[in-house]
Amino acid sequence: MLGHYILAQHQLIRPMHYQKVFIVMKRKSINLALIISSVLLPLLPNISHATGMVPETTVLLIDEAEGGGSMNVKNTDDKAALLYTTIQEIDGSSNKGAMLVATQPIVRLEAGQTQRVRFVLNTTEPLQVEQYKRVIFEGIPQAKAVGKKQIITTIRQNLPVIIHPKGLPEFTTPWEKLEWKAQGNVLTVTNPSPYVVRMSPQVVTKPSKISGSFDKTFILPGETLTVHLKSSTTDKQVEMFPASRFGFEVGSYAASMK
Template sequence: MAGFLFSKKITWFVFVIFMWGEGTSVLADGMVPETTVVILHEEDGEATINVKNTDAKPALLYSSIENLPEDPEFLALVTPPITRVEPSEKQLVRVIGQFSEPLKTQRLKRVIFEGVPPRKDATTASVGVTIRQNLPLIIHPRGLEKNPTPWTLLEWSIVGDVLQVRNESPYVVRLSQEILLTPQNRPADIGRTYVLPGEVIRRKLGGPLQSTTGVTFYPATVYGFTVASYAARVAVQGP
C-alpha cells in the first residue's frame, strides 16, 4: 500500500512539472521553511510550519512526508500537499498525525518541500527543477518527558574491529556522521546522522581499536542546532 501511495505521489509531481515547465534549464528555488525541524506532539495531533516563497514569481509548493528506510510505518500526512504560493507570501502547512495506537518512543520522519516555478512562456525550454528542502520530523509520544541532551544516553563499545553505538532510550538522537576515536584522534564514520530508539549501529573500521577509550562527536538538539562537541566513554568488549 505504501509503495502504491508513493507511486501516485511521484506521478502527480511529474504531472505538475509538465504543467508548469518543460525543457532543460534549471530555475531557482524560492521556498524557505521558517524552521529547520518540525516537531509533532502526539497529544496535539498536528504541527504547523510556514513556508515562504522568496522568489519574485508565483510557484507551486509541493509538500510530502518521507519515511526512513529503518522506519517505513505511515504516521503522518501533510496538507495541503500541493498549493500555489504568491511571491513573498507564506503558506501554512499542517503535519497531521495518523496513529493507529499510542506511540512508545520518538519517531523520525522527513518533511519535504519543493517549489515548482511556472514556465516563462509556451515556447521557452525551461524546466521547474528545484532544490528540495528536507527537514527532520520528530514525532514525540504523549507523556514522554522532554530530554534536551538525549545523546548522553548512547552506549558506545568496541568488539574487535567493530565500533558499536546502542540507543536504548526512547529518544531519537541526531549527531554528526563523522566522529573521532580517542585518545588516538582517529576519525571514523558511523554512516548515519541519527540513531533511532532501540537501534544498534555497527561499523567495521579495520585495524586495532583496543586502545580506544572514548569517542567525540557533535550532537544536534531537537531543534536542529549543533552544540559543542560531546565526549563519551567507549567500552572495549574484547575480540
C-alpha cells in the same frame, strides 16, 4: 501537463538538506533530455533561477498530544509558484505506527507569500518512542508559453521530522543515553532510549584518536549502528559530535566504551 527530468542535485547536509533540481520543459511532443554540467549552466540561455520555498525552522516537531503540527513556508521567489509538500518515510523497526499527512499537499503561493502548512498525525496505537521522518517542501514554477524551450531551477528543502510521544518527558541531551562498544576495529553504538539522537557521523576514539564515520546523521530508538575504524583500538572513550533538536552542533561529547 508539465513534464520534467531531474538532471542534477546538490545537498547541504546541515542543518537541513538543500536540493537544487534542474527541470527541462517539454516542447509539444518532443522530450528534451539534457545532461548539464554545473560548469556549463551559467553559459546556457533561458535559465530561470528560483530562490525557492523557505521553511521558518530547520526541523518539524510534532507532538502526539496535539495530534499534529504546522510550519510556515515562504515563497522567496519573485514569481508565483506551487508549494508541493511530501512526507518521506524512514526505515526502522521502532519507526512505525505513525502516519503524518499534510492537509494541503499542493497550494499556490504568490511571490513573497507565506503559507502555514498543517500536518495531521494518525497513529494505530499510543506511541512509546519518538518517530523520525522527513518532510520535503518543493516550489514548482509556473509553466511558460507552449513552444518555448527553457530550463527551470527549482529548490527543495528536505527537513527532518521528529514526532514526540504523548507523556514522554522532554530530554535535551539524549546522546548521553547511547551505549558504545569497541571490539578490534569495529565500533558499535546502541540507542536504548526512547529518543531520536541527531549527530555528526564522525567519531574519534580517545586517547589514540582513531577515527571512523557512520553512514547516518541520526540513530533511532532501539537502533544499533556499526562503523569500521581505521585501525583496531583498546581505547575506553569515544568522542562524538551531537546535534540539537534543530540540527545545530552543540560541541563534542566524550562517552565511555565497553
